[in-house]
Amino acid sequence: MTRQTLYRHWPARAALLVDLILAGPEVGFPEPGSDPRAVATAWLTSLAAGLNDQATRAAVLAVTARADVDPDSAQALQRISADRLAAFNQLLAPSGRQATAQEYALLAGPVFARLFFDRAEVTSEFTDTVVTGWLLTLDRRYAHSGQGGDSGEAKRHGADGPG
Numbered sequence: 001m002t003r004q005t006l007y008r009h010w011p012a013r014a015a016l017l018v019d020l021i022l023a024g025p026e027v028g029f030p031e032p033g034s035d036p037r038a039v040a041t042a043w044l045t046s047l048a049a050g051l052n053d054q055a056t057r058a059a060v061l062a063v064t065a066r067a068d069v070d071p072d073s074a075q076a077l078q079r080i081s082a083d084r085l086a087a088f089n090q091l092l093a094p095s096g097r098q099a100t101a102q103e104y105a106l107l108a109g110p111v112f113a114r115l116f117f118d119r120a121e122v123t124s125e126f127t128d129t130v131v132t133g134w135l136l137t138l139d140r141r142y143a144h145s146g147q148g149g150d151s152g153e154a155k156r157h158g159a160d161g162p163g
Contacts, residue, residue, distance in 0.1 A: 048122035
């Protein structure tokens with residue numbers, strides 16, 4: 001593919017990187033489900049596997065590195081975040097739960113920190129710890145909103161609501 005062809009399809013470098021990131025490697029995309037724990041665990045497992053792909057990892061880091069000085073990169077990050085939140089909520093739909101942007105950041109953020117800052121593997125134990133904390137947050141919001149749909153996580157961990 002020539003440079004001219006690239007620029008015809010992707011006028012900005014960030015747009016090319018977004019498409020690369022969102023297409024991602026073939027790591028197995030999670031299925032929708034009625035159990036928020038199972039959906040979140042599968043999501044984080046898939047996210048970690050995708051970020052272990054060197055091309056995807058390099059693209060994420062490149063867009064992130066430029067976001068403070070390049071409006072296209074900043075917009076690209078917003079597009080990626082919105083797309084991933086929507087995809088995750090689509091998987092959660094059968095459970096009757098939906099994550100806010102802040103709740104999604106609480107779920108996915110530790111995976112990025114583990115891979116990019118700690119330079120450590122995302123183990124099943126790590127994923128379970130992250131998902132457990134995330135479910136407590138989700139349960140509290142749903143308990144306060146009166147929407148029900150308690151996953152039972154707060155009860156299993158002795159949390160009776162906000163302290």
